[in-house]
Amino acid sequence: MERRRLIYLDNNATTPCDPRVVDTMVPYFYEKHGNAASRSHQFGWEAEDAVDYAREQIAKLLNVEDKEIIFTSGATESNNLALKGVFEMYAKKGNHIITAETEHKAILDTCKHLEKAGAEITYLKVQEDGLVNLAELEAAIKPSTILVSLMWANNETGVIQPMREIAQLCEKHGVLFHSDATQAVGKIPTHPREIGVHLMSFTAHKMYGPKGVGALYVSRKNPRVKVTAQMDGGGHERGMRSGTLNVPGIVGFGKAAEIAMHEMAQDAERVSKLRDKLEHTLTQMEETKVNGNINSRMPHVSNISFKHVEGEGLMMTFNQNIAVSSGSACTSASLEPSYVLVSMGLGDDLAHSSIRFSLGRFTTEEEVDQAIELVRNGVNHMRELSPIWEMYKEGVDLTKIEWTAH
Numbered sequence: 502m503e504r505r506r507l508i509y510l511d512n513n514a515t516t517p518c519d520p521r522v523v524d525t526m527v528p529y530f531y532e533k534h535g536n537a538a539s540r541s542h543q544f545g546w547e548a549e550d551a552v553d554y555a556r557e558q559i560a561k562l563l564n565v566e567d568k569e570i571i572f573t574s575g576a577t578e579s580n581n582l583a584l585k586g587v588f589e590m591y592a593k594k595g596n597h598i599i600t601a602e603t604e605h606k607a608i609l610d611t612c613k614h615l616e617k618a619g620a621e622i623t624y625l626k627v628q629e630d631g632l633v634n635l636a637e638l639e640a641a642i643k644p645s646t647i648l649v650s651l652m653w654a655n656n657e658t659g660v661i662q663p664m665r666e667i668a669q670l671c672e673k674h675g676v677l678f679h680s681d682a683t684q685a686v687g688k689i690p691t692h693p694r695e696i697g698v699h700l701m702s703f704t705a706h707k708m709y710g711p712k713g714v715g716a717l718y719v720s721r722k723n724p725r726v727k728v729t730a731q732m733d734g735g736g737h738e739r740g741m742r743s744g745t746l747n748v749p750g751i752v753g754f755g756k757a758a759e760i761a762m763h764e765m766a767q768d769a770e771r772v773s774k775l776r777d778k779l780e781h782t783l784t785q786m787e788e789t790k791v792n793g794n795i796n797s798r799m800p801h802v803s804n805i806s807f808k809h810v811e812g813e814g815l816m817m818t819f820n821q822n823i824a825v826s827s828g829s830a831c832t833s834a835s836l837e838p839s840y841v842l843v844s845m846g847l848g849d850d851l852a853h854s855s856i857r858f859s860l861g862r863f864t865t866e867e868e869v870d871q872a873i874e875l876v877r878n879g880v881n882h883m884r885e886l887s888p889i890w891e892m893y894k895e896g897v898d899l900t901k902i903e904w905t906a907h
């Protein structure tokens with residue numbers, strides 16, 4: 502039996518490589534295989550030139566200086582470098598860092614690590630729509646605060662934080678501002694200097710580039726920011742990140758940035774129409790809820806709760822025909838509700854019943870139509886089988902029921 506093509510609506514987890522990106526990378530595995538740090542022969546110069554060019558392509562996308570781009574292995578490393586690097590470099594100034602509960606684990610786990618090293622971390626709650634409360638943020642800033650780290654766009658909901666306002670508060674209080682912009686770069690304009698972001702993490706594989714390569718933007722003037730290296734070695738990347746550069750990966754990253762710069766606006770327009778179609782159609786079903794502020798959101802993401810339908814079970818009804826993510830995180834043996842949705846005030850049940858749809862450059866309208874059908878059928882099927890749904894339809898107030906174990 503022929504297997505139907507799997508519909509990929511999980512672009513926030515990773516995007517496929519654009520074929521134009523792969524084509525640009527291929528020579529750097531073969532004839533142009535040099536080490537960008539080899540200064541004594543053609544192979545090295547060629548690799549160095551390619552890295553310089555990619556750095557330029559990426560800097561152009563962000564409208565920053567080439568030298569402000571530090572290549573890393575991905576956004577996880579960039580986040581580690583930014584937070585640990587600032588904590589160590591500015592230790593004399595203070596030990597307090599402000600972030601939010603809805604950040605990616607690469608931020609939260611790094612903060613946990615820094616707490617053991619003597620940092621004081623404030624984890625801001627977010628409002629119901631996923632946005633941080635600016636008054637709460639300002640109230641949290643104190644003399645020992647050295648850094649505010651807040652993501653540009655959330656990976657689960659697509660919610661975009663008020664970057665300019667946050668930057669203004671940081672500026673007003675003389676605090677550095679780092680942003681994990683992994684979900685935003687290449688999809689919406691992200692110009693750190695204009696906004697007032699001093700350090701910014703991002704990665705190639707969320708913008709149609711290869712996996713295993715990312716970057717940290719570090720402002721070089723007004724203010725001149727420094728981070729201590731977290732990896733010691735040959736002093737590559739202006740001493741901030743040692744290690745032989747991933748030349749093919751960086752070349753692909755550069756190409757991905759160039760494509761994004763030219764096609765971002767049209768991609769966003771096309772994909773947001775598809776996202777809206779999916780969202781509007783699915784939310785016509787009873788008892789559905791879109792999670793996150795729909796007026797400040799990435800164009801390709803929709804996070805929907807289907808009340809009384811367990812997300813992981815719903816995904817099984819898709820029979821492997823759609824790839825999406827659910828609001829349950831598989832941690833060891835148990836299914837935990839998404840901490841992002843819980844922080845936004847969703848109960849465990851609604852968090853478990855949520856599905857994240859993340860569309861992308863290669864998503865077609867036909868795929869969206871098929872996905873709508875599959876999800877609708879799946880939700881109806883699950884609800885037909887559900888005694889809870891039956892009770893809800895009979896008008897039983899489910900909040901008043903006392904569930905017992907036997």
Ligand SMILES: *Cc1c(COP(=O)(O)O)cnc(C)c1O
Pocket residue numbers: 513514574575576577578605607652654655656681683684703704705706707713714715
């Ligand atoms: C994917 C992601 C990361 C991790 O990026 P890697 O390059 O895979 O290390 C960090 N932050 C956010 C918001 C992400 O979506």
